Amino acid sequence: MIKVGIVGGTGYTGVELLRILAVHPEVTVSCITSRSEAGMPVADMYPNLRGHFDLAFSEPDADILKACDLVFFATPHGVAMRMVPELMAAGVRVVDLSADFRLKDLDTWAQWYGMAHETPEWAEKAVYGLPEVARAAIAEAQLVANPGCYPTAVQLGFLPLLENGLVNPARLIADAKSGASGAGRQGKIGMLHGEVGESFKAYGASGHRHLPEIRQGLTGAAGADVGVTFVPHLIPMIRGIEATLYAELKDPADFDRLQALFEERFRDEPFVDVMPFGSHPETRSVRGANQCRMALHRQEQSSIVIVSSVIDNLVKGAAGQAVQNMNIMFGFDETLGLQAPALLP
Amino acid sequence: MIKVGIVGGTGYTGVELLRILAVHPEVTVSCITSRSEAGMPVADMYPNLRGHFDLAFSEPDADILKACDLVFFATPHGVAMRMVPELMAAGVRVVDLSADFRLKDLDTWAQWYGMAHETPEWAEKAVYGLPEVARAAIAEAQLVANPGCYPTAVQLGFLPLLENGLVNPARLIADAKSGASGAGRQGKIGMLHGEVGESFKAYGASGHRHLPEIRQGLTGAAGADVGVTFVPHLIPMIRGIEATLYAELKDPADFDRLQALFEERFRDEPFVDVMPFGSHPETRSVRGANQCRMALHRQEQSSIVIVSSVIDNLVKGAAGQAVQNMNIMFGFDETLGLQAPALLP
Amino acid sequence: MIKVGIVGGTGYTGVELLRILAVHPEVTVSCITSRSEAGMPVADMYPNLRGHFDLAFSEPDADILKACDLVFFATPHGVAMRMVPELMAAGVRVVDLSADFRLKDLDTWAQWYGMAHETPEWAEKAVYGLPEVARAAIAEAQLVANPGCYPTAVQLGFLPLLENGLVNPARLIADAKSGASGAGRQGKIGMLHGEVGESFKAYGASGHRHLPEIRQGLTGAAGADVGVTFVPHLIPMIRGIEATLYAELKDPADFDRLQALFEERFRDEPFVDVMPFGSHPETRSVRGANQCRMALHRQEQSSIVIVSSVIDNLVKGAAGQAVQNMNIMFGFDETLGLQAPALLP
Amino acid sequence: MIKVGIVGGTGYTGVELLRILAVHPEVTVSCITSRSEAGMPVADMYPNLRGHFDLAFSEPDADILKACDLVFFATPHGVAMRMVPELMAAGVRVVDLSADFRLKDLDTWAQWYGMAHETPEWAEKAVYGLPEVARAAIAEAQLVANPGCYPTAVQLGFLPLLENGLVNPARLIADAKSGASGAGRQGKIGMLHGEVGESFKAYGASGHRHLPEIRQGLTGAAGADVGVTFVPHLIPMIRGIEATLYAELKDPADFDRLQALFEERFRDEPFVDVMPFGSHPETRSVRGANQCRMALHRQEQSSIVIVSSVIDNLVKGAAGQAVQNMNIMFGFDETLGLQAPALLP
Structure with a gap:
């Protein structure tokens, strides 16, 4: 103990x-x-x-x-x-x-x-604590910087594309949406139920604090500067982030091997689940669970890869990932305390 | 196993x-x-x-x-x-x-x-599987009838009052409210998000299937016929039941000992939590958990006891209670698999 | 103008x-x-x-x-x-x-x-501005006290019963539920979306400011002291109040004439709608509209009259009723500016 | 009449x-x-x-x-x-x-x-009934095809960019989100409150019926073939669409005149409101109203124009636009019956 x-x-x-x-x-x-x-x-x-x-x-x-x-x-x-x-x-x-x-x-x-x-x-x-990227360093670290919620969902979805140099790194788009708990528990008028309920909006569309964090992570994965546009939105619900990612394949023929590539990349990751091609991950499928689920899409013969990635912003986007990092740091089974399925419905 | x-x-x-x-x-x-x-x-x-x-x-x-x-x-x-x-x-x-x-x-x-x-x-x-009433019989039973969701919340809240003969059994009122998951997962127009969302209504106010079940349980507790009015309502949310119960104390002086009585009644119950007098249990405090939380209220010098009782209709009101019953039937620790706290927020 | x-x-x-x-x-x-x-x-x-x-x-x-x-x-x-x-x-x-x-x-x-x-x-x-009770006085008033939201829904539902002396005035129960906009637009943590969403609770169950206002109005209608228990609840939605009212008929035979009595009482009221016996008014049916809709229920052979009454707390419960009062005060058609149907869905 | x-x-x-x-x-x-x-x-x-x-x-x-x-x-x-x-x-x-x-x-x-x-x-x-594009033809038409909800929000937001040839037409992205009423009022399990509530997901990400309609409209505006990626999402609310649009400016210097260009394009449109640069339109600001509100954004020195465009899918996205078309066809004031402000909160 x-x-x-x-x-x-x-x-x-x-x-x-x-x-x-x-x-x-x-x-x-x-x-x-x-x-x-x-x-x-x-x-x-x-x-x-x-x-x-x-x-x-x-x-x-x-x-x-x-x-x-x-x-x-x-x-x-x-x-x-x-x-x-x-x-x-x-x-x-x-x-x-x-x-x-x-x-x-x-x-x-x-x-x-x-x-x-x-x-x-x-x-x-400090070690940036995204276990899927820096597990070994986390294990040795005295100080771990737990990633932001949006950056977790966005980085995981882009990783296999950038690590393999398959997409144009200059033109990445991340359209992300979060439940209201992401804003924390402070008495702000803008986060009242009467303001957030039954409405949807973008916010921080001209620039958000998570943009440089995302850029840093993606630059690391690409091994080169990336250009990324990131627009967060507020969903009238409590928990959950969905990020829809758009990237342009350098060679559209690569579409044929993307699914296998993603599955391979995350095969040994206990908390990343690549769903079948064309699936639509729901935020509720990870509610309360330390999971990222994602799926790939293509529209007609387009060269744009679409990735939909979901997490619970309070779990894989915050406290769950922190406990995952703790497990790694102390040599516990990485899934200890994090095995329960998501609460659905 | x-x-x-x-x-x-x-x-x-x-x-x-x-x-x-x-x-x-x-x-x-x-x-x-x-x-x-x-x-x-x-x-x-x-x-x-x-x-x-x-x-x-x-x-x-x-x-x-x-x-x-x-x-x-x-x-x-x-x-x-x-x-x-x-x-x-x-x-x-x-x-x-x-x-x-x-x-x-x-x-x-x-x-x-x-x-x-x-x-x-x-x-x-068949043994009616409300462990707080029939634990011993459940342990021996081959066939357990798991209680309905509303009947669980309503019976637990009234039990100490009726078992001790403190209230007029002819004039009980249970105003109960449930999230939409209580209606099940069938393609009914009336349960669409577009119909249920952002609205509230009573239903079954002239009579609901859970009324005779409630009456049977309360009659058992009172050892005499009871008169109970039960009105369910539909809340625009997924999980949770709150029942506000009204009963008339025969002797208003008994108000002084009610809190202690409730605490004593449920002291050894792992899944019933009596909150301090005047508390307001929230359904989210039991979301996903096999818990019933309740609290008592009195208005000025009224002789009406008010009990607010909350459960998760899918857990203590259904699957959780079923697993609790299973644990009892097979001699497992009663809380096995049911220990995780509720998902809040 | x-x-x-x-x-x-x-x-x-x-x-x-x-x-x-x-x-x-x-x-x-x-x-x-x-x-x-x-x-x-x-x-x-x-x-x-x-x-x-x-x-x-x-x-x-x-x-x-x-x-x-x-x-x-x-x-x-x-x-x-x-x-x-x-x-x-x-x-x-x-x-x-x-x-x-x-x-x-x-x-x-x-x-x-x-x-x-x-x-x-x-x-x-000051004239208490419930037009269904005090229209003539409102027309002459210089100062009108616009009723509270809960008191509007509760009083309108009880009025015909008390004015005609049909029920036991000592034992009235009003179980009322409101959307979050009733708490106003202030930065209170307890009213955050993260706190209010997907949860339901009673509040003010030991006493709420609207209780004396309700009692005053019902006493006026009954021409005698009334005993009323009033418990408000918070619904995870923005607009709408539903009040479920319970009263004991002195003579259960009166059940046969209640529907006609209610319809007669409100026949000339432009903003009170008595639905058919056994209906379930939905708050969305009055969303954005200056309407109170209500319906009556009886369970089996009980002597308890159940009334379900709904309003939009911001309209018939506040601003709409205020404009209705203004229309009366200035001799405009009482429905001027208030004719649009509710926003459903 | x-x-x-x-x-x-x-x-x-x-x-x-x-x-x-x-x-x-x-x-x-x-x-x-x-x-x-x-x-x-x-x-x-x-x-x-x-x-x-x-x-x-x-x-x-x-x-x-x-x-x-x-x-x-x-x-x-x-x-x-x-x-x-x-x-x-x-x-x-x-x-x-x-x-x-x-x-x-x-x-x-x-x-x-x-x-x-x-x-x-x-x-x-048939005349495609987007009044902001085809008002004169609508006035003469016997048969008007009322636009789809997503296509209305997406086309209006892209129009000024494409009509003026300012952006690369081959690489348009529309990330759109809709409330549940867009799926209609049919008893589908997937649209139950228990399925839609407190969750968010993309759907039709590999191809949606509104994609060819959007492409047709944007091709018309651009006077040339366009390449557009369109991903719809389901929001846990009833009414409202938000579309976040991404397009690449051919000449980033044009950013300086975009706001004026948008304002000019829609100056005489009664139902399109260009908000100040950097605003975040909320769907609730058009709830129940025949309005499209939009705003422009730029992130740092990026060449990507971001447009956030909101409508009520049932009003400007369906019935309101149909009435607007009717007003045009019969020579009524175009705003007749459509003047009331949105219902906020």
């Missing part, structure tokens, strides 16, 4: 970590912090956890955190950045679910997050 | 049984039948089960079913009634999720279900 | 007033105030009004308001109370959509709204 | 026509046909129309239809095709909301709709 701490546990990724860890056989949660809710029992805020955790939210306490084997950060950006050095020095391992360590180019980071990065040395050392 | 068969697996309770059994350590699902979909892999219809089951739907086959230790019926009414005798004779145990064996008064059954009961001897022998 | 002002226009009732008044042939909206959004064009906040209004939100200006023929208050409680005297003195007529003038008992008002009433003389003079 | 008939009125476009025509000052609906529901009062199926129409559904009767000034077809494909010649011969004008007369290439039509076209002469004469 390892001892785990969670910093910033009042948001949706915090409760999702607890939901998953409640049935994880190798983990004890020793603290969950929240400045604003210190003292409140976790189960009072999240009654689904009644009977599962006796824990109350506590003020962040460096000594308690340093006694953990692993600390998850489920905080707004700018928090982990400042707390990580002390934990690193104490030998604690960290999975940061915020954006603090995802980008290697810190000028870009500063531009999108509106502040200078304060611990560039750790930004450099 | 026991071998389990599921008859009629294409509906929502069928897939829910599979979802739960997928992580049950003592069960192997050996067959799941469907006349209409025979041959189709289960995971083609329910992609959340991809990677969990290799099974395909099959024609019902008496020999295969008779080789099971337990058979679940997730069929429309009238099916289990006819197939049960052969399974009983073969020594197979059965949990019937349909309404065939719930009512002891077969004239009432015939009136509400529009056909004569064909196996009255088994209707008499 | 009359000149109309709206105070506090950024909430859902404010935009709903504008939506309705946009097609009202006898009204010009001369100002809409908002301290927080002064200067912002109304159509920037509510793009559905692009092309309909050139207006921007403005600071409240007494001179401009006093130049209006009618001022609507769509403010939190406590605001209209203070501004009304100056408008009254100027001869301006007011329809207050807030709770400030709804209760005649100001101790009760103070208890539920957490402040002392500052203009008791106007609380006394 | 003109006399109007509706053939096939039980679906969502049928009730939507009635909702709009209920307040149209120049129209009397003289019949609404349905073979399956003949005899049923329209308001029994659609209670929002209680008090608005006394009409019952009737068997289609050629004499009654021929006595109409205009007949709307709201039928599945294949019906209007057969009935139109008789109406044409009788001098009746027709707006066909089905797909029968939308495509000029009848081989393509046969391929996508699975039957041979039976009245090719009328397919040739």
Whole structure:
């Protein structure tokens, strides 16, 4: 059993970590912090956890955190950045679910997050925690930057195309859609049920923070600069991301081997499921599960490859992937605590 | 490991049984039948089960079913009634999720279900499977009638009041609301998203099939005839039932001891959670979980006790309770396969 | 054409007033105030009004308001109370959509709204604006207190029973359910889509501000004290209220004449529709429309009358009823601007 | 006043026509046909129309239809095709909301709709009823093919780019999303609330019937063949389409004049609203209204133009556009009956 701490546990990724860890056989949660809710029992805020955790939210306490084997950060950006050095020095391992360590180019980071990065040395050392790309490095890492939700769905869908150099890297389009839980649990008018319900819209269409993260990942896969257009949209539902990806095959004849290529690429991945050619993955098929499902499409004799990729933004897009990373880091079976099927319907 | 068969697996309770059994350590699902979909892999219809089951739907086959230790019926009414005798004779145990064996008064059954009961001897022998009332009998039973969804939420909320004779049994009101999955997975126009979404209505307000089942259970608890008014409503969501119950305390002074009484009544029940007085249970706090949560309320100096009781209609109201019954019947830990917290948000 | 002002226009009732008044042939909206959004064009906040209004939100200006023929208050409680005297003195007529003038008992008002009433003389003079009860007084009134949403649905459904003394007035139950827009447009965590969506719960079950307003209205109808239990619930949708009402007939034989009695009571009411006995009114059948639809039910030989009553909380429960009151006050056809059918589906 | 008939009125476009025509000052609906529901009062199926129409559904009767000034077809494909010649011969004008007369290439039509076209002469004469493109021809037409919902949103958004030859016509992408009402009102399991709710998916990604219609329209606008990839998605809501369009500017310097170009193109269009550059149109801003709202976006220095275009699929995407066409055909003010703002929230 390892001892785990969670910093910033009042948001949706915090409760999702607890939901998953409640049935994880190798983990004890020793603290969950929240400045604003210190003292409140976790189960009072999240009654689904009644009977599962006796824990109350506590003020962040460096000594308690340093006694953990692993600390998850489920905080707004700018928090982990400042707390990580002390934990690193104490030998604690960290999975940061915020954006603090995802980008290697810190000028870009500063531009999108509106502040200078304060611990560039750790930004450099952090491993970007997409297991399907960096499993070995994650296993050795002390600090893992857990990928963003959109970047997970988009990168996984493009990977086999870019790694094999099959498509024009300059003209990638990712039209992505997310449920409302992606915006977190803060009292914003724009995220009220009365505003989000029964409506659909694009947002951040002129530029979104996940764009540089996606570009960085795709550039890595392509081994060359990529041009990617990324438009997120808000779906009137709670959980789930669907990304429809468009890329132009350099040689349309390659269409014949794409399905096999995708299946081969993810054959040993426990959490990526390539459906039969022409399938339509539904977000509900991954609701609550640490899964990415995807399928390929072609329209008539077009040279455009279409990939539809779905995840649960709170699981494979956040807390589930964080636990997957933890499993890798501590040598547990990678699927431990993550085996239950999605909740459908 | 026991071998389990599921008859009629294409509906929502069928897939829910599979979802739960997928992580049950003592069960192997050996067959799941469907006349209409025979041959189709289960995971083609329910992609959340991809990677969990290799099974395909099959024609019902008496020999295969008779080789099971337990058979679940997730069929429309009238099916289990006819197939049960052969399974009983073969020594197979059965949990019937349909309404065939719930009512002891077969004239009432015939009136509400529009056909004569064909196996009255088994209707008499069947144990009504509400574990909080009949655990010992369930453990011994060969045939368990799994309770309806509304009756589960309503009975659990009224039980402590009636068992202790605290309220006027002639004037009980149960105003209940359910998500759309309660209507099953059939192509009815009235259950289209375009009809159900963004709207709310009562239905069956002049009489619903669950009324006699509720009355039978409450009469048992009260040890006397009860008068109960039951109005179900349709909520524009998928899973969840909330029942708001109204009863008149014979002696308003009893209000002071109600909370303790409820807590005591359910103290040892793993799947009933009495929240603090004045709480408001949310259906999402039990989504996907085999839980009933309830709370008590009083308005000013009124003599009316208000109980709000929530369940997931597909879990504690159907498949979860069926697995709970199975656990009891086979001497497994009652919570096996049913421990995961609800999916919130 | 009359000149109309709206105070506090950024909430859902404010935009709903504008939506309705946009097609009202006898009204010009001369100002809409908002301290927080002064200067912002109304159509920037509510793009559905692009092309309909050139207006921007403005600071409240007494001179401009006093130049209006009618001022609507769509403010939190406590605001209209203070501004009304100056408008009254100027001869301006007011329809207050807030709770400030709804209760005649100001101790009760103070208890539920957490402040002392500052203009008791106007609380006394204000006419409670339920046209089906007080049409003549509304026509003459300078100050109309527009009823609350729940109280509208509940009172209309109980009226014929109480006015005719047919039911036991001590034991009325109103189980009511509302869409999320009833909570207004403020950044409360509890009203986020992630909190409200796909869930259902009771709230205010131990006491809600609309309870004394309901009791006042029903007492008036009964001509005697009433005992009413009122439990509101939150539906995961935007617009609509359904109230299921339970009352005990003194003489069950009266069931035979109830339908005729209800139809007769509302025969000349343009905005109350009594459906055939045993119907189930849907909230979507009144979405966007100034309608109350209701239907009666009886279960077997019970003495309990069940009434299901639906309204759109923002229309007949707020802005629509306010415009209906305006029409009455200014001698317009009562249905002017309110004739369009509900938006279904 | 003109006399109007509706053939096939039980679906969502049928009730939507009635909702709009209920307040149209120049129209009397003289019949609404349905073979399956003949005899049923329209308001029994659609209670929002209680008090608005006394009409019952009737068997289609050629004499009654021929006595109409205009007949709307709201039928599945294949019906209007057969009935139109008789109406044409009788001098009746027709707006066909089905797909029968939308495509000029009848081989393509046969391929996508699975039957041979039976009245090719009328397919040739029919005017494709997108008023923003063909207003003059619509005014003169006897037979108008009302555009599909997706094609309306997609064409309007691409028009200014293609008409002015600003983008590469070979590489257009339309990622479109629709509410569930677009699938009509038929008892399909896949459209149940339990299937559609809280989930999102692409469908028809390998090819959808609206693709050839979109291609035909865009080819017309470009004056040259276009290559377009079109992927529709299903949103868990009832009404609304959002299409995010991607096109590559031939000369990125043209970005500077795009906004002015779009505004100019639609300046005189009553039902197309170009929002400020960088806006995010919401489907709710057009709910129930005959509007298309759109906005332009650019990401960093990309050469990709992004257009987000929204309509209500039942209004500007079906019944509203049909009434707009009727207004044009009969010389009424084009906005008659279509002026009310959208229902928001």
